[in-house]
Amino acid sequence: MKIALLGSTGMLGSKxxxxxxxxxxxxxxxxHSEVDLNRPHxxxxxxxxxxxxxxxxxxxxxxxDACEEPAKFSMAWNVNGTSVGWLAKxxxxxxxTLVHFxxxxxxxxxxxxxxxxxxxxAPLNTYGxxxxxxxxxxxxxxxxxxxxxxxxxxxxxxxxxxxKIADLLISKPRVEVVSDQVxxxxxxxxxxxxxxxxxxKKAKPGIYHFCNEGFASWFEFAKEIQKxxxxxxxxxxxxxxxxxxxxxxxxxxxRLDSSKAVLTVGHAFRSWRESLGxxxxxxxxxxxx
Ligand SMILES: NC(=O)c1ccc[n+]([C@@H]2O[C@H](COP(=O)([O-])OP(=O)(O)OC[C@H]3O[C@@H](n4cnc5c(N)ncnc54)[C@H](OP(=O)(O)O)[C@@H]3O)[C@@H](O)[C@H]2O)c1
Numbered sequence: 265m266k267i268a269l270l271g272s273t274g275m276l277g278s279k280x281x282x283x284x285x286x287x288x289x290x291x292x293x294x295x296h297s298e299v300d301l302n303r304p305h306x307x308x309x310x311x312x313x314x315x316x317x318x319x320x321x322x323x324x325x326x327x328x329d330a331c332e333e334p335a336k337f338s339m340a341w342n343v344n345g346t347s348v349g350w351l352a353k354x355x356x357x358x359x360x361t362l363v364h365f366x367x368x369x370x371x372x373x374x375x376x377x378x379x380x381x382x383x384x385x386a387p388l389n390t391y392g393x394x395x396x397x398x399x400x401x402x403x404x405x406x407x408x409x410x411x412x413x414x415x416x417x418x419x420x421x422x423x424x425x426x427x428k429i430a431d432l433l434i435s436k437p438r439v440e441v442v443s444d445q446v447x448x449x450x451x452x453x454x455x456x457x458x459x460x461x462x463x464x465k466k467a468k469p470g471i472y473h474f475c476n477e478g479f480a481s482w483f484e485f486a487k488e489i490q491k492x493x494x495x496x497x498x499x500x501x502x503x504x505x506x507x508x509x510x511x512x513x514x515x516x517x518x519r520l521d522s523s524k525a526v527l528t529v530g531h532a533f534r535s536w537r538e539s540l541g542x543x544x545x546x547x548x549x550x551x552x553x
Contacts, residue, residue, distance in 0.1 A: 265463065266290040268316040270299055270351075271323030275422025276365065279452035280322055283460060292316055296323070301347035302339050311354040318463060319355055320363040321348065324395070328369070331391040332511040344394035349401030356407035361469075363459050368415035368447060368475075370396045373515020378448075378479070380521045381413075381471040389512035399471075410462045411471045412455070415518050416485070418540070419452025420547040426540065429486045430548070433495035443483035443502035447518030448475030451539035453547075461529045472528065473520035476536035488537055492544050 267284055271277035272293035284291050292314060299310045301323055325343040330336050348364060355362040369392035370385035387393045402409050418424040432439045458474050461467075480488070483502045490500055505514065526532055534542075 265318055266292070266316045267318045267320055268292040268294065268310075268314060269320045269322065270294065270301070271321065273421070274322055274324075274326075275417060275419050275424060276452045276455060277322030278421040279419050280320060280456040280459070283453070283456045284320075287460060287464075299323075301343040304342060304347045304350045307347060307350045308354060311358055311360075316360065318361045318363060319351060320459070321351055322365060324365070326391075328389065328391040328514075329511040331394065332389065337390070340390060340394045341397065344391070345397030345401065348398030349405060352402040352405035352407050352409065355409070356405050360407070361463070362402065362407050362409040363463065364398065364402060364409065364411050365455075365459075366395050366399050366411060366413045367392065368413060368518040368520055369515065370399065370413065371515055371518070373445075373517040375517055378519035378521035379473065379517075381473055381524055388515055391512060408469050410459065410467070410469060412459055412462075413471065413473050413520060414450050414455055415447045415475050415520055416449045417452060417455065418449060418543060420543075422452070425449075425482070425485065426489055426543065426548070429489045430493055430495065433490055433493065433498045433500075436498055438499040438501060439486070440501050440503035440508070441483040441486040442505050442508060443481045444504050445514055445516055445518060446479055446481050448479050448520055448522075449485055449536035449540065450475040451534075451536070451543055453542070454534055454539055458525060458529065458533070465529065467528045472525045473522050474525045474533075475520050475522055476539050477522070477533050478535045478537065479519050480536065485536075488540060492537075492541055 372386040418426040
């Protein structure tokens with residue numbers, strides 16, 4: 265397949281590019297400035313001037329707390345919302361398939377169980393609202409699409425939780441980590457592989473939830489990072505979210521149910537602990553983030 269990939273410099277996009285190339289797909293990776301999702305009117309030219317079968321959109325404005333800053337509002341809405349609608353519109357018009365990623369933060373976290381694809385989104389923060397707007401526009405334009413919601417992503421080339429905790433474990437005597445938010449840590453390698461499988465298996469288009477198998481609180485995630493890195497001199501202590509100020513409110517329950525994804529590709533996914541081990545062994549560079 266000839267695939268155009270947006271966001272190829274990001275955490276998920278860089279892993280996606282690596283796996284697509286390994287899988288023998290032809291790849292087009294326009295830079296941020298070549299297809300700037302903050303300037304939606306430039307998008308049509310990209311579709312007109314390039315040949316590809318599938319558009320994979322790994323680009324997004326992902327700084328959750330920054331989305332609450334009034335100065336960043338319009339950028340977040342453009343990149344995560346309006347432009348996604350244009351991508352969907354042009355995919356539909358030119359009969360290309362769209363692969364897009366969204367987030368657990370479209371949910372309010374009030375559900376007792378893990379969220380399934382048909383649950384009603386009700387985002388608590390601006391980032392979640394902008395991502396939901398992107399989802400709605402895709403559904404409205406209705407190209408052939410795979411909309412993959414995921415959570416708590418870690419991998420190389422990213423400003424992610426694993427790297428942040430590892431930095432703190434080696435530089436601080438004590439670190440407090442939120443213990444009352446639960447979710448599914450997800451490795452970019454497994455997530456990208458899943459999206460590629462959807463394409464290669466010509467799975468039924470629609471919304472899919474994907475995270476690695478198993479759930480944890482951020483505190484449990486941090487403890488596992490400590491265990492696997494062996495950075496044991498730092499004390500990791502639990503703290504309630506109400507005692508930590510962050511501009512964007514996070515859902516208490518971020519668990520996504522990946523059952524539909526498992527049934528669709530016909531195999532289970534690795535546990536997040538195993539994937540964390542893989543990341544630490546293969547991709548993790550113990551460099552300050
Ligand atoms: N990270 C998570 O924990 C998480 C959780 C749930 C869902 N997701 C979703 O997963 C997807 C990938 O996230 P990620 O963490 O890999 O993101 P990321 O590391 O922040 O990468 C974002 C990418 O988007 C590009 N980009 C940003 N603004 C752009 C613009 N105006 N025009 C064109 N490109 C732009 C960036 O390019 P430059 O670097 O050149 O600016 C970068 O390549 C996103 O849809 C995100 O919402 C992520």
